[in-house]
Amino acid sequence: MNIGFVKYHKLNYFFAIVLVLATIGCLIIFGLNLGIDFLGGTLWEVTFENRPTNAVIQEKLNSFDLGEIVVQPTDNNGVILRFKDVNEDTHQQMVSELNKISPIQEKRFESIGPTIGNELKNKTIALTIISLGSLLTYIAISFRKLKWPIASWQYGIVSIVTLLLDLLVTLLVLVLLGKFYNVQFNIAIVAALLTILGYTINDKVIVFDRVRENVLKERSSNFAETVDKSLNQILGRSLSTGACTLIVLFVLFLMGGETLKYFSLTLIVGIIVGTYTSLFVASSILVSWGLKGKN
Amino acid sequence: MAFIKNQPAVHKTGHAVKQKNKIRLVVLGIFVFVILAGSLIYPKTWDDAVGWLNNNIHLGLPTFFKVPFKLGLDLQGGTHLIYLADLSSIGEADRDGSLSGIRDVIERRVNMFGVSEAIVQINKAEDSYRLIVDLPGVKDTHEAIKMIGETPYLEFKEERTVEETDAILKAQEAGDANALLLDPYFVSTQLTGRFLKNSQLSFDQTTMQPYVTLDFNDEGTKLFAELTKKNIGKKLAIYLDGAPISVPTVNEEIPSGKAQISGQFTQKEAKQLAERLNAGALPVPINLVSQQNIEASLGQESLNQSLKAGIIGFLIIFLFMIVFYRLSGLFASISLVIYIIALLSVFKLVPVTLTLAGIAGFLLSMGMAVDANILIFSRTKEELKQGRHFSDALDNGVKKAWPSIRDGNFTTILVGIILFLFGTGFVKGFALTLILGNVISMFSAIVITNYLIKFFSGSKEGRKKIWL
Numbered sequence: 159m160n161i162g163f164v165k166y167h168k169l170n171y172f173f174a175i176v177l178v179l180a181t182i183g184c185l186i187i188f189g190l191n192l193g194i195d196f197l198g199g200t201l202w203e204v205t206f207e208n209r210p211t212n213a214v215i216q217e218k219l220n221s222f223d224l225g226e227i228v229v230q231p232t233d234n235n236g237v238i239l240r241f242k243d244v245n246e247d248t249h250q251q252m253v254s255e256l257n258k259i260s261p262i263q264e265k266r267f268e269s270i271g272p273t274i275g276n277e278l279k280n281k282t283i284a285l286t287i288i289s290l291g292s293l294l295t296y297i298a299i300s301f302r303k304l305k306w307p308i309a310s311w312q313y314g315i316v317s318i319v320t321l322l323l324d325l326l327v328t329l330l331v332l333v334l335l336g337k338f339y340n341v342q343f344n345i346a347i348v349a350a351l352l353t354i355l356g357y358t359i360n361d362k363v364i365v366f367d368r369v370r371e372n373v374l375k376e377r378s379s380n381f382a383e384t385v386d387k388s389l390n391q392i393l394g395r396s397l398s399t400g401a402c403t404l405i406v407l408f409v410l411f412l413m414g415g416e417t418l419k420y421f422s423l424t425l426i427v428g429i430i431v432g433t434y435t436s437l438f439v440a441s442s443i444l445v446s447w448g449l450k451g452k453n
Numbered sequence: 454m455a456f457i458k459n460q461p462a463v464h465k466t467g468h469a470v471k472q473k474n475k476i477r478l479v480v481l482g483i484f485v486f487v488i489l490a491g492s493l494i495y496p497k498t499w500d501d502a503v504g505w506l507n508n509n510i511h512l513g514l515p516t517f518f519k520v521p522f523k524l525g526l527d528l529q530g531g532t533h534l535i536y537l538a539d540l541s542s543i544g545e546a547d548r549d550g551s552l553s554g555i556r557d558v559i560e561r562r563v564n565m566f567g568v569s570e571a572i573v574q575i576n577k578a579e580d581s582y583r584l585i586v587d588l589p590g591v592k593d594t595h596e597a598i599k600m601i602g603e604t605p606y607l608e609f610k611e612e613r614t615v616e617e618t619d620a621i622l623k624a625q626e627a628g629d630a631n632a633l634l635l636d637p638y639f640v641s642t643q644l645t646g647r648f649l650k651n652s653q654l655s656f657d658q659t660t661m662q663p664y665v666t667l668d669f670n671d672e673g674t675k676l677f678a679e680l681t682k683k684n685i686g687k688k689l690a691i692y693l694d695g696a697p698i699s700v701p702t703v704n705e706e707i708p709s710g711k712a713q714i715s716g717q718f719t720q721k722e723a724k725q726l727a728e729r730l731n732a733g734a735l736p737v738p739i740n741l742v743s744q745q746n747i748e749a750s751l752g753q754e755s756l757n758q759s760l761k762a763g764i765i766g767f768l769i770i771f772l773f774m775i776v777f778y779r780l781s782g783l784f785a786s787i788s789l790v791i792y793i794i795a796l797l798s799v800f801k802l803v804p805v806t807l808t809l810a811g812i813a814g815f816l817l818s819m820g821m822a823v824d825a826n827i828l829i830f831s832r833t834k835e836e837l838k839q840g841r842h843f844s845d846a847l848d849n850g851v852k853k854a855w856p857s858i859r860d861g862n863f864t865t866i867l868v869g870i871i872l873f874l875f876g877t878g879f880v881k882g883f884a885l886t887l888i889l890g891n892v893i894s895m896f897s898a899i900v901i902t903n904y905l906i907k908f909f910s911g912s913k914e915g916r917k918k919i920w921l
Contacts, residue, residue, distance in 0.1 A: 246598045265751045271742035274535060285875055289868045296867055300860050349810045349883045353817060356868045356887060360861040367857035398827045402773060403820030406766035410816060415758040418813055
């Protein structure tokens with residue numbers, strides 16, 4: 159079996175560009191549904207002995223200055239409330255107000271000031287940039303023996319570009335989930351994105367490593383053929399590893415409960431996209447760049 | 454058959470025996486390691502076995518030492534508080550001192566509350582200083598916050614000049630936002646509760662009114678002497694938590710370092726104030742900016758769910774590996790078990806605080822841990838196709854797979870190190886899991902799987918089909 163990965167590079171580019179444009183478009187139009195980790199605010203989960211309707215809860219809390227109150231019922235007589243950040247006194251007053259409806263038990267109360275959230279935002283962006291920069295350096299050094307047809311730093315650039323693509327497409331899914339299912343972009347999702355970075359860089363390096371080996375071994379004049387051959391050799395491994403990782407994630411998605419559900423979904427999307435870009439997009443860019451250098 | 458096949462290699466026999474002994478030794482080592490690490494994670498089996506042995510043959514063997522897992526607040530339940538410390542009144546040089554001062558005070562307060570493993574950390578973020586207080590297992594958060602927050606902040610203020618007072622009052626009438634924040638009558642001095650050595654409840658001999666005595670330390674004594682000397686005939690206000698509680702007039706310089714607060718206290722209030730001041734007055738004011746509490750049952754639920762998911766995920770990987778890589782896949786799965794045991798015991802020993810994201814990262818790493826095995830096996834398959842013996846093919850497979858295993862894992866570890874160095878609490882724990890998982894999985898996939906396969910495959914070269 160021999161799959162021509164590079165043959166359809168134009169289609170791959172088209173596909174990639176459409177996804178990037180769609181992501182940027184959705185980011186601008188809808189924006190990320192940032193959670194309280196980033197914006198500041200309160201998340202309050204309580205269970206009632208007898209759960210009242212949302213309207214009754216809203217009414218009881220209206221006397222406090224809470225901004226917009228989102229009430230989301232959970233199973234077992236519980237609700238999750240979201241509103242702006244409040245201090246401890248207000249919290250206690252609200253507890254006694256709700257107790258008047260029906261005795262409550264607090265499961266979780268998180269109130270985060272806006273400055274903390276803002277810092278997290280800056281830090282996340284900074285971390286991503288630093289990580290990508292050091293990956294570029296590492297690959298450039300590790301592939302230094304390669305000079306032809308493209309230099310080691312070019313492998314670095316290609317991996318960074320495709321990594322960004324992986325992150326962007328995952329963001330697209332998150333934007334849509336946020337828009338239509340009110341899934342919030344929180345710190346767990348950030349951890350998931352960073353893990354995608356770790357996983358897919360691994361994936362790309364392994365593909366490039368095979369290319370490196372074949373280029374050095376064969377010294378063939380046909381770079382496209384060498385890349386294609388390497389990809390076919392690595393395909394079994396890519397699919398096996400991807401499958402093993404996805405198995406765990408799917409189980410986590412189905413059984414992991416509310417918090418881990420979207421964490422694992424993010425990873426599932428990232429890993430599928432990452433495997434696709436390693437095989438199709440990264441290889442196509444390598445070959446296009448290699449051919450351009452030759453002419 | 455196998456004997457004849459091996460005959461041309463007679464001159465290598467010495468080497469082969471050595472090699473065989475080495476394999477046996479390593480496998481024995483792995484076995485011992487699994488027993489020890491396994492007992493560390495789940496000491497009950499060891500203890501039961503030892504108990505049985507001790508009962509029957511009186512060996513007097515010790516039970517295994519117990520190290521608990523360290524669970525994060527999201528799994529154990531508890532309270533996470535972030536305070537902002539206002540250091541505007543403290544000089545650059547004294548900041549570290551005052552910060553560790555606040556930390557000590559809060560630690561003392563929290564300990565009074567009876568929390569066993571509270572963590573109080575100082576964190577500098579951008580231009581502000583934070584105090585992060587983690588209270589695992591605390592049910593009554595409200596009480597805890599009160600306990601920390603009510604710690605008195607004591608300061609001495611001196612009178613402003615008449616011109617200053619007028620200027621501020623005028624600006625306030627004009628509605629100047631900055632002026633509204635200022636106290637028109639008094640201005641802060643350097644003397645605060647930070648310099649307090651001791652405080653006590655006393656009673657006035659004649660009126661029997663309760664008052665609180667203050668005893669400053671050496672530095673405080675000097676400051677107080679200067680302050681009183683400068684302000685003879687003027688008022689000196691004592692503020693508690695931002696409100697004046699006593700505004701005496703200074704009659705003379707006080708070099709002794711002793712002062713008293715004689716507000717309108719009841720005896721109980723005065724006693725409480727003295728106690729709280731003794732427990733430590735906060736050197737600078739703090740402000741609660743973020744709180745998170747998670748009820749224990751919620752944490753337990755997430756922990757159970759993710760563990761269940763982990764076990765099922767593992768079983769499916771187990772099946773997958775056997776179907777695709779046969780006996781070698783079985784041994785890869787066995788070394789995956791060893792990987793899990795090793796990682797869990799490292800979690801216990803370091804100790805790594807396990808959070809929900811950390812556990813998810815750990816589960817994910819199971820999938821990634823078999824990657825090195827898959828790389829080695831697909832290389833080995835290629836070598837087998839070229840007609841090599843199984844053990845040769847495996848050796849070559851490892852050699853050829855190594856550069857990609859190395860680069861692949863090192864880049865992931867690199868990302869982990871960056872996250873660990875620059876990330877905050879949550880991300881840090883996750884990064885640590887990622888780094889440890891990668892390092893250990895590299896070892897388990899390359900060394901452990903290999904030696905296990907070699908040990909059990911032995912001379913069964915003819916039946917390589919079963920092996921891969």
